[in-house]
Amino acid sequence: MNYKLVREQTLKFCNHLHIEDYAIQVVQFASPPKWHLAHTTWFFETFILKAYVHNYTEFNSHFNFLFNSYYNNAGDRVLQSNRGNMSRPSTDEILEYRTYVDAKMHELLLDVSDKKLIELVMLGLNHEQQHQELLVTDVKYMFGHNPIFPVFNTEYNLVKDHNLNTESVKIQAGVYEVGYQGTEFCYDNELGVHKVYINDFEIQNQLVTNGEYIEFIASGAYSDFxxxxDEGWTWVNTHKIxxxxxxHKMDDEWHYYTLSxxxxxxxxxxxxxINYYEAQAFAEWKGMRLPTEFEWEVASKALNWGTRWEWTNSAYLPYPNFQKExxxxxEYNGKxxxxxxxxxxxxxxxxxxxxRDTYRNFFNPTxxxxxxxxxxxK
Amino acid sequence: MNYKLVREQTLKFCNHLHIEDYAIQVVQFASPPKWHLAHTTWFFETFILKAYVHNYTEFNSHFNFLFNSYYNNAGDRVLQSNRGNMSRPSTDEILEYRTYVDAKMHELLLDVSDKKLIELVMLGLNHEQQHQELLVTDVKYMFGHNPIFPVFNTEYNLVKDHNLNTESVKIQAGVYEVGYQGTEFCYDNELGVHKVYINDFEIQNQLVTNGEYIEFIASGAYSDFxxxxDEGWTWVNTHKIxxxxxxHKMDDEWHYYTLSxxxxxxxxxxxxxINYYEAQAFAEWKGMRLPTEFEWEVASKALNWGTRWEWTNSAYLPYPNFQKExxxxxEYNGKxxxxxxxxxxxxxxxxxxxxRDTYRNFFNPTxxxxxxxxxxxK
Amino acid sequence: MNYKLVREQTLKFCNHLHIEDYAIQVVQFASPPKWHLAHTTWFFETFILKAYVHNYTEFNSHFNFLFNSYYNNAGDRVLQSNRGNMSRPSTDEILEYRTYVDAKMHELLLDVSDKKLIELVMLGLNHEQQHQELLVTDVKYMFGHNPIFPVFNTEYNLVKDHNLNTESVKIQAGVYEVGYQGTEFCYDNELGVHKVYINDFEIQNQLVTNGEYIEFIASGAYSDFxxxxDEGWTWVNTHKIxxxxxxHKMDDEWHYYTLSxxxxxxxxxxxxxINYYEAQAFAEWKGMRLPTEFEWEVASKALNWGTRWEWTNSAYLPYPNFQKExxxxxEYNGKxxxxxxxxxxxxxxxxxxxxRDTYRNFFNPTxxxxxxxxxxxK
Amino acid sequence: MNYKLVREQTLKFCNHLHIEDYAIQVVQFASPPKWHLAHTTWFFETFILKAYVHNYTEFNSHFNFLFNSYYNNAGDRVLQSNRGNMSRPSTDEILEYRTYVDAKMHELLLDVSDKKLIELVMLGLNHEQQHQELLVTDVKYMFGHNPIFPVFNTEYNLVKDHNLNTESVKIQAGVYEVGYQGTEFCYDNELGVHKVYINDFEIQNQLVTNGEYIEFIASGAYSDFxxxxDEGWTWVNTHKIxxxxxxHKMDDEWHYYTLSxxxxxxxxxxxxxINYYEAQAFAEWKGMRLPTEFEWEVASKALNWGTRWEWTNSAYLPYPNFQKExxxxxEYNGKxxxxxxxxxxxxxxxxxxxxRDTYRNFFNPTxxxxxxxxxxxK
Known part of the structure; x- marks a missing residue:
């Protein structure tokens, strides 16, 4: 993974933003673009430059407080819900911060014989990529909740892929191995290869389409307890989903906000x-169920995947022999x-x-x- | 299981209550004793008498609304948080309700050739027993949160059992079968015997004592993030646990409220x-972990169990082939x-x-x- | 005012209650009957017996904590919202408390030469009377929010008085004196007789009827912003009033819960x-307004009053020269x-x-x- | 009042802002600068241009929804708490909106024979001036709650004026006239000149200083109930004020954030x-009180005023004969x-x-x- 390419990728997405877009936080879980740009940089500064560069001078002594996300071990920090309250430091100052840290990192990376350092850089780059995805989803949230539905980029839709040739894949019962077995980067939560027993099951090689979901809605599913x-039903009623x-239903036809x-x-x-509750209710309506994460992993070679994060029916819990650094x-994953x-x-x-097929993403079911x-x- | 004995057991516990105690609800999750007495009765009336007794006359037409707990299929109901707002119907009236329903049930049970009916009665009695336990814990909650700490019964302490001979039990890796295999009553969530693969593990045959937990507290555990x-840490800090x-610490010594x-x-x-977060933090502090529910079940024959509900590190999820009635x-368990x-x-x-050793109890981690x-x- | 008669009056109302009714608190502002019985007794014990009886032995040392309402100077206390969480002390124990304190008070009152003591007793009895009224309204609230609408007493309706001969009273502009000028008991907030200038105004000698209010509702008033x-409109919409x-509208006809x-x-x-916002909106709809408290006081001789507490358009603020004890x-009134x-x-x-016509009652506008x-x- | 000068004054203050500053809303009551710029413009467009310009073309049909503040009569609107969620329309687009509306207004104002129109323009300009003040206070709130305390402008401090020659002014009891009697612009809530009776009182010609307030703090006032x-005490404790x-106390010395x-x-x-509760507690501590709004108005000629909005001990209520347009x-004031x-x-x-000395400003006491x-x- 190339440091320069990954870091540039983050800025590339931002080219379509106006300056005001960088500062706004609409909801607690979606951070302002400016914050993502700074936090990913803080990660390299805090965990690599401060540890590996002798007499390193930090860019700005306030930034540890401002741009720490959730690392208790790294000190006090701004509340997550207050990230959008800070118009300053300005976007320009944060771009300078990126330039400063990147220059120091480039210097440091001229000599990469230290294995622990390489591991940390890989973690930093994977972390940056996670925030690249959050940048997309957070900007979509901000624009999608603006009553004038701004266009981010007319060529950047992200929800137009179709399914073809839906088929059912059959897997035989038996003991399988799961967990990351490769030699490249992976997260701590994928480690600890271990055996699981899996029963016979069938799984579809394709994902559910909007058309199928419209049938689910039309059947009255959102009012059939x-x-x-139970928690899904409370969620539906509390938020009138x-x-x-x-x-949005307009003139009796379903529309949706896309980034275009x-x-x-x-x-x-x-x-x-859709969230886990909706995924689960849809499966119930179909007389089927969601796969467990192990069923998914075992079947993954035969599946057409990569366009959506797929809800499984597995709770996010540690693998046997999970080791917390x-x-x-x-604090990265385990907590x-x-x-x-x-x-x-x-x-x-x-x-x-x-x-990768052993990757464990996780979110609240709501x-x-x-x-x-x-x-x-099934 | 004997209908009369189980029903009498519920009233036996209540003998030590004053009339005012029957009506109070201190917190949403703990219902008033009066409500438990009525709700368990409503269960028999609704699911058995109305279904099996020709021309059955219900005791009071308001009671379906008042004493349904969470069954959406059984119609509208009083909000859970409002159960303690109703001083009427009085305790006396609810005892009459029990007498009325019991009389009808005794009549019905003279002829028990109907297998489905027997199943429902067994479910009703197990349901009654679950509420017997809730009666105890809800009364303890009410008294334990009263600033004058009333004595329920000087001979009824419930937390004085000791541990002896703590030993470590070793279990070998392999494929095991879990789930209920007997022919007696069990809940739907235990059904579907299935195989699981379990790694080598060790498990203690005894539970943690107050003394060990006092060491945990004294080590500063409640302030070591x-x-x-993450959610446990938020819980600790929000509620200043x-x-x-x-x-309660009094004169530098730990005291606790017991029912005596x-x-x-x-x-x-x-x-x-203690809750799941505390259990998990304690295990972390010990350098160990909580067992999964399957490890527990596999090891159960060698364990000394029955004094506490033991937190496992398993999320409450359906077994393969779980069938919802x-x-x-x-709605009993699955939702x-x-x-x-x-x-x-x-x-x-x-x-x-x-x-029994396949029984799956479940609560929120808080x-x-x-x-x-x-x-x-471990 | 006779100590014995006033104290007995409180119990007289309670004769119609069941034991469970004494313990319940449905909403923060409405206290359980048991609490009213104890708190009024605590008032005599705390402010009179402890101050005037040499070596007075308090009935129960917990009761200061349990039955102080809002007097910071009298020490810590149970939160107002938790008054209904305490099934104990039982109603019987509180009745004993009343008997104990009454006996001590009777002794003390054999010699009433101390002027300050007499003033305190008068305050205690007026305080008891205020709680007699709260007992009625709090019990009505509890029963009126019980889905089975219990009858308190078939002969105790309280809302059946009619109006006759509505007329308009005209008052001339000028300087008037307001405030209590008598020599009997009054509250500190009525003292400080002072002049006010009042413009010409007209005021109705009778109160608005249910029939008039039904017209207001029927006109769509609850949806005409x-x-x-502004705060009234928010209140209407938040609570869907x-x-x-x-x-309650039943079969297209308005019904109401009464104590019968x-x-x-x-x-x-x-x-x-109705609350202040509703009173103000009704007046607006009529093209009129609510009187100020001074207009009311000046006109009071010509008014037919005593069946309802009448909302005025005056904020509750200190009179010139208001003296706080x-x-x-x-803390009784001023704070x-x-x-x-x-x-x-x-x-x-x-x-x-x-x-009396100088009495200043006060409540939140909601x-x-x-x-x-x-x-x-007008 | 000159339309062009007043409108330019609004932009002049904004010269010191960065683009990100225009978009942020830190708290419900403080709107983003961008919103103030648009809302004041919307006021002219909605109440003047749409009413007086034949075939007026609105700048953007979404803006009525986006920039209406609280006028129910003007249609639906964005929730006040969501004003800061909208990064778009951009600041540039809002400046274009101002230019567009100003051009139309200039045209319209070439002929100002219509008396109602002049009144509306005067209202619009006074409205703009109110938002000029809010712009200052809202920006101070945003910067003062940013952990890095940005400097708005080193020459713009606003809290450095001193008091000189504090003296007590005595006013004699009697009937006085209050309310606006001039012929220039005033708000509806000042109209209705009327008599009030005022008792003898004394009032200080100067305002309380920081030094006096530090003594109040040092005396333990924030912990003396x-x-x-009562509501002030709750506020102090809830927010730990x-x-x-x-x-901010730093190194044992009081500091404050200023716009410099x-x-x-x-x-x-x-x-x-400081808020009303603090003002009232300070007066109580001094053994004095706050003046009523009528005392203030009657004494105003002898007072040194204009640097702070002064809390009075008068609730904001309608004058006799208050007429709502x-x-x-x-909806401007009355509601x-x-x-x-x-x-x-x-x-x-x-x-x-x-x-002016009859001006009635009003805020929540918190x-x-x-x-x-x-x-x-006093």
Whole structure:
């Protein structure tokens, strides 16, 4: 993975933004673009430059407080919900921060004989890629909740892929090995190859489409409590949900906000922006179920994946022999292992080469702003 | 299981209550004793008498609305948080309701050739036993949060059992079968015997004591974020938690409320009233972990269990081939399968013969008012 | 005012309650009957017996904590919202507390030469009378929010008085004196007789009826924002209000809960249970306004008053030269002088001889559970 | 009042902002600068151009929804708390909007024979001036709550004025006339000249200084409940308040954020940024009180005023004969007449010639972000 290319990729997406767009936070979980640009840079400065560069001078002593996300070991920080309250430092100052840190990193990377350093750089770049995806989804959230539905870029739609040749894949019962076995980078939560017993099951090689989901809506599913988990039913009623995020019924026809503007829903395109409760209810309605993360992993070679993060029916919990690193980086994944569900695959917003078939993404079951989809099993 | 004996058991516990105690609801999740007495009766009336007794006359037409707990299929109901707002119907009227329904049930049970009916009665009695346990824990919550700490019964302490001979049990890796295989009553969530692969592990045959937990507290564990899951750490800080529920430090010594009044904490007695986050943090502090529900089940024959509900590191999710019943009774267990953790075993408040080694209890990871405990594994 | 008679009056009302009714708190502002019985007794114990009886032995050392309402000077106390969480001390124990304190008071009152003591006793009895009224309104709130609408007493309706001979009273502009000028008991907030200038105005000698208010509702008033104050409009929409408290439309006809049960609304009876925002909107709809508290006081001789607390258009603020007493009793009235509106008159639930034409009652503009009414002026 | 000059004044203040500053909303009551620029323009477009210009073409049909503040009569609108969620329309587009509307207004104002039109323009300009003050206070709020305390402009401090020659002014009891009697512009809430009776009183000709307030703090006032109104005491404890807004104790010395940056508190400068509860508690501590709005008005000729909005002890209520205009402009002042206190005078942030001695400003008693001060009376 090339440091320069990955870092440039982040800025490339931002080219379409206006300056005001960089500063806004619409909801707690979606950070301002300016914050993503600074936080990813802070990650390199904090965990690499401060540790490896002798007498390193930090760019700005306030930035540790401003741009730490959730690392308790790295000190106090701005509340997540207050990230959008800070018009300053300005976008320009943050771009200078990136330039400063990149220059120092380039120097440091001239000599990469230190194996631990290489590991940290790989982690930093994978971390940057995760924020590249969040940049996309957070900007979509901001624009999709603006009453005038701004166009981000007319050529950047992200939800127009279609499915072809849906088929059912059969897997035989038995003991399988799961977990990352390669030699490249992976996250700590994928490690610890271990055996699992899996029963016979069938899984579809394609994802659910908008057209299928429109049938689900039309059947009255959002008011049929028997389809929903208890917490899902509470969520539907509390928020008066009746469709995926970004969908609006106008003149009796479903439309959705895309990054290229408001459009009619394409029935053949792959469904997106549903949460775990909706995925589970849809499967219930079909008389099927969601696959577990292990079923998914075992079947993955035969699946057509990569356009949506796919909700599994597995809670996000540690693998046997899960090892938490010491210090701040130990907070990367492990501490979130409660009340989250695993998503497998990757989405159209995921950076190229970022994911793999052992990758364990995770979100609260209520969240919909990622490009999430449904794969059925039975 | 004997209908009369189980029903009488419920009233027996109530003998120590004053009339005012029957009506109070201190917190949403703990219902008034009066409500438990009525709701368990409503269960028999609704699912058995109305279905099996020709021309059955209901005791009071308001009671379906008042005493339905969470069955959407059974119609509208009083909000859970409002159960304690109703001083009427009075306790006397509810005792009449029990007498009325019991009389009808006795008549019906003279002829029990109908297999489905027997199943429903068994379900009703197991349901009654679950509420017997809730009666105990809800009354403890009410008294334990009263500033004058009323004594329920001087001979009814429930938290004084000690541990002896703690040993480590070793289990070999392999494929095991889990799930209920017997021919007696069990819940739907235990059905579907299936294979699981389990790695080598060790598990303690005894539960953690108050003394061990006092060391954990004394080490500063409640202010060391590295021990806690992210949501656990938020919970600790939001509620300023520094000890198990019912514990109070007085004159530099730990005391706890028991149903026989406020007492010094017995260091050799088994720890109770901690939640999943505390259990997980304690295990982390010990350099160990909680067992999964399958490890627990496989090892159960060698374990000393039955005094505390034991937090496992398994999320409450459906077994392969889980079948949800149609109608209201399908809401009994299945719809709660999100954001809950499985507890195995049984507690001192569990009714005799109610639990078994395949029993899957489940609660939110924040809850502490049940008699919960910690068993360590590695 | 006779100590014994006033104290007995409190118990007389309670005769119609069941034991469970004594313990329940449905909403923060409405205390359980048991609490009223104890708190009024605590008032005599704390401010009189402890101060005047040498070596007085308090009945129970916990009761200061349990039954202090809002007197910071009298120490810590149970949160107002938790008054209904305490099933113990039992009603019986509180009745013993009353008997104990009454016996001590009777002894003390054999010699009443101390002027300050007499003043305190008078304050204690007036305080008891205020709680007699709250007992009525709090019990009505509890029963009126119980889905089965229990009958308190078939002969105790309280909202059936009619109006006769509505006329307009004209008052001439000029300087008038307001404030209490008598020699009997009054509250500190009525003292400080002072001059006010009042313009010409007209005021109705009678209160608005249910029939008039039904016309207001039927005109669509609850959805016409132009009639409402901004905060009133927010209140209407947040709580989806469309009628006075206790009103229910059944089979297209307005009913209301009364202490003698659910009844059809009597159109000729005097309106009750509206808040300041509703009173103000009704006046706006009529092209009139509410009187100020001084207009009310100046006109009072010519008015027919005493069945409802009448919302005025005056904020509850100190009179010129208002003197706050030192210590706990200085907290009786003065500290509530913000964000409250003055109500004048008295209601059917007010104890006999408790009110007078200079009496300043006060509530938040949102509150409706008192027997409140509307008098129009222009 | 000159249309061009007033409109230019708004932009002049904004010259010191960065583009990101225009878009941010930190708290519900403080709107983004961009919104103020647009909303004041919308006011002219909606109430003047659409009414007076034949075939007027609105600049953008979305803007009525986006930039209506609280006028129910003018249609639906963005929630106040969501004003900061909209990065678009951009600042540039809003500046174009201002240019467009100003051009149309200039054309229209070539012929100003229509008296109603002149009145509306005067209202629009006074409205613009009110938002000029809000721009200052909202920007101060945004920067003062940014952890890096940005400097707005080193020469723009606003809180450095000192007091000289504090003296007591005595006013004799009698009937006085209050309300606006001039022929220039005033708000509807000042109209209706009427008599009031005022008792003898004394009032200070100068405002309280920071030094005096530091003594109040040092005396322990923020923890002495006897000084506070009940709601004030709740506010202090809920928000853990121990000093005016923008004050920070650093190295044992009080500092405050000013628009020219963080500075040591100047003890001789006039106190600012306290709310009604703090003003009232300070007066109580001094053994004095706040003046009523009528005392203030009657004494105003002898007072040194204009640097702070001065909290009075008068609730914001209608004058006798208050007339509400029909339609949207009737919502300007009247509907806010509940739970607000009147402030008299003007502040250093008030636009020149905007205020007068009959001007009735009003805010919730909790609010502190305006330049508010304390004047004592007795």
């Amino acid at each position: 028997n389809l929903w988990l 009746n469709a995926p995020m970004y969908w 503007g408001l459009q009619k829903v394409d029935k053949n395109a792959i469904l997106s922006h 010491n210090g701040a980086l130990g 979130f292992m409660s009340n989250k569900m695993v998503l497998r695959g990757a989405s159209v917003a995921t950076s190229p080469n970022h994911s 969240e919909r702003w990622q490009f999430t989809g449904i794969r059925l099993a | 590295n021990l806690w899951l 520094n000890a198990p529920m019912y514990w 009044g406020l007492q010094k904490v017995d260091k050799n007695a088994i720890l109770s009233h 149609n109608g209201a009774l399908g 709660f399968m999100s954001n809950k953790m499985v507890l195995r075993g049984a507690s001192v408040a569990t009714s005799p013969n109610h639990s 809850e502490r008012w049940q008699f919960t405990g910690i068993r360590l594994a | 132009n009639l409402w104050l 469309n009628a006075p408290m206790y009103w 049960g659910l009844q059809k609304v009597d159109k000729n009876a005097i309106l009750s249970h 030192n210590g706990a009793l200085g 509530f002088m913000s964000n409250k509106m003055v109500l004048r008159g008295a209601s059917v639930a007010t104890s006999p001889n408790h009110s 509150e409706r559970w008192q027997f409140t009414g509307i008098r129009l002026a | 006897n000084l506070w109104l 121990n000093a005016p807004m923008y004050w 940056g963080l500075q040591k508190v100047d003890k001789n400068a006039i106190l600012s940024h 029909n339609g949207a402009l009737g 806010f007449m509940s739970n607000k206190m009147v402030l008299r005078g003007a502040s250093v942030a008030t636009s020149p010639n905007h205020s 609010e502190r972000w305006q330049f508010t001060g304390i004047r004592l009376a």
